Amino acid sequence: MRTVFWENDCLKLIDQRRLPEALEVVSLHTLMETAAAIRSMTVRGAPAIGAAAAFGLALAARSSQARSASELLAELEAAGETLKTTRPTAVNLAWAVERMLGTLRSTSGTPTELGKLALAEAQRIADEDVQVNRRMGVIGAELIADGDTIIHHCNTGALAVVDWGTALGVIRTAHEQGKRLHILVDETRPLLQGARLTAWELQQYGIPYEIISDNMAGYFLRMGQVQKVIFGADRIAANGDVANKIGTYMLALAAKDNGIPAYSVVPASTIDLSLAHGGLIPIEERSGAEVLNIQLAGERVTPKNAKARNPAFDVTPNRLISGIVTENGVVYPPFEVNLPKFVNPK
8 A cells, every 4th residue: 555645536645643553544635634643643754745845736736626727836836835834854755846836837728638737747647756765775784784773863765755665665675575674663743754654564564673762773783783774855955964863963963983884765756956055954943832731641741831942854964874775776975076966967
């Protein structure tokens, strides 16, 4: 099953808020339902929300009452801006929106014909994502040795993309190649996407794992019990700075201090060459309730009037990144020189 797919004239998503307790699929029929699903993290993961946004534009085109192509394009431009604001850090979302609009702008036709084209382009984006992830899996698996213990942060598996996965897709490929692996799964606060989603996926694949809290990673790295650190990204700047789920920076720091390589695995669409460095990447800050509403033995653990900060991402400087795995190969430092060759290979 794909995380994001089109069926019976609507967009369908695995509801990631319900996992691992229940595997449920929700049906979306409008642009605003799609935007709400992205914002609420019903669907999450940079490539997955990019594909969802593409289908969201297709939904907007199908429901439009526009009487001309220019009128429809104006509506879709506005719809694209609505979608872009839902999760500003993940560049795949904006990339998918701009790809959809670019395709429609370059084609003449009636509103009905453009609506069909929009759906076809969204489907291409989804299908290409699966192909890209499978290529990254094979390329990245070459970095994984038989017997490796790997720390993985957040969720980067099939749930974070249309299918297969980025960093977890590398682990999955290495496992299917017969390599014996053990994964230490960061909980990944505040929404526990590692403990809830990555652990669930690894269980489906039969890959041995143990969940650790985010602040345990340094211990296992220092004790020599880890050979690799691997994670995805929501945006990578032109100099190789990596914006990823909050906690990645501290994990990469601990890995560097202990001589353990740390790899980011992303499709080329996640690399934003328009931003010179990670300090220019917008960082989403979510509701403090996601941090505060944690319970222990059925009771909330924080004081009633407590406040919290909740940035969803941090930026890991390029000096802490050993390599960036893409569908076009592994990029090594100096990233400023090498990234453009992999984003736009000749």
